[in-house]
Amino acid sequence: MTATLVDLGIIFGRVAFALLFMLNASAILGWVERKQSAIMQDRIGANRASIYGFRVIGLFHPIADALKLLTKEDFMPARADRLLFKLAPFLSVFFGLVAFAAVPFGDVLLVGDREIPLQAVTLNVGILYLFAMLSLGVYGVMMAGWSSANNFALLGGQRAAALMISSEIAIGASIMGVVMVYGSLNMQDIVRAQGNPLFPAWLGGWVPAWGILTQPLAFILFLTAGIAATKRVPFDTPEGESEIIGYFVEYSGMKSGMFMMSDFLETVVIAGVTVSLFLGGWQIPYLARDGFHFPWGATLPMHQWLVAALQVTTFLVKVSVMIFFMMLIRWTLPRFRYDQAMRLGWLGLFPLSILNIVLTGLALLLLGGSRS
């Protein structure tokens, strides 16, 4: 009885960690975006929201924004489809939130005789699940476009669907190369396999087999397609906030805020997946479960709790760096025109990712076997 309760508690803790990480990240990303863009453009950025005169470099702005959005009028067009209109933003946020469940944020922790995997849900088909959740996210957007009873919203939803299809094929096909190299669909296994040395021992086994080294082309393709999947600036044809208005024209208040939030959630998901598949996830080079094992023979034994803490921190740092990079791209590049985005997806990313699969297959055939 107590054992099941403890197990339930552990599961609850794992899920809560992933969920709270996502929610807090999406709230803070609004601040990060404003501050980072400001610093890139020689400005200072939002710093006026204060509580009793304390400004804390503008960190109260997400709270102020949320309060403003929550207290605004929640308007619904008279001819809107009531159910779908209300469901759409929740669906967007939901799929953004649950997608992160498959991303591991640490190795296994041994407590007593229990093995606690540091991952919200251990899934053997983690990558497929993630792919499915990322694709389902567009349903909220399409529902929003359809149910608003507004032609511009409908066009925005249609653009979102077209962009999603052209990008998700590239996402799926570029992930396939990674799956072939590491021989697993389980993200935890893929991350673990990235700790192995890249070259055999006689070449010097000091380079870890991170995905960016084994699959450099897939990394670029996945990142490009992933940024397209977040519907943010170089690929923001569905939204077109500055002028062409997209699927959320008719939304106001917190529902509009939820669409913004789902963009941030997708950014975190894409960053987390990129880190897990290509940048070694929670891996620190040479850090095994019992401490450091350096390739020149030295060892530094560590307690497993310290190792786990280091791994989770590493994962969070890597994700933050990845988010920084995605924000950098978002504030550097201008928007692709609709036909340019389509051409990039269908004539650029898709053939290249198929080529990547072929090349990976050839390389595995010649060099022998996957690295699982």
Added chain:
Amino acid sequence: MRLGQRFYVIEAVQGIILTSRHFFRNMGKHLAHAFGRKDARGAVTIQYPEERRPYSPRLRSLHRLVRREDGSPRCVACMMCETVCPAHCIYIVATEHPNPEIEKMPERFDIDLGKCVFCGYCVEACPEDAIRMDTGILEFAAFSRRSMIYHKDALLALEPAGKDGRPTSPIPMPANRVS
């Protein structure tokens, strides 16, 4: 387009290098500022209500009426400014000055800042140098058209701006403006 630009990737990478160089340079300056180097500025922002850009001495800001030594207006109600004003925003009613050597003085001197175009013709036209636009005050928004009208007493109370263009007298509040 050149071939390099057609491929987009090279241009994109160059753009990212440019923006990240700005980011890290500014971030370094912000950090230096936070850790005591107060001369390091990571942004060109002027934090407006607290900081002000230094104004030119030729800036045409809110009008003021120059006072004589006894505090009465130097204005002799000659109506030159009212005549020259292209926006018809000045309204003067003349009266006798108690000093017999001075012929007239304004009983009313109203400037409707809702109409004023800040051309400075009134300052140019004045034979007595009685109206100037050197207060440095630029913030005189109001909630009604009526309270955009400035009367003689409010205009007489204003002082010229300091050397750096900072206003030295407070902005007349709408409550003081409506008579």
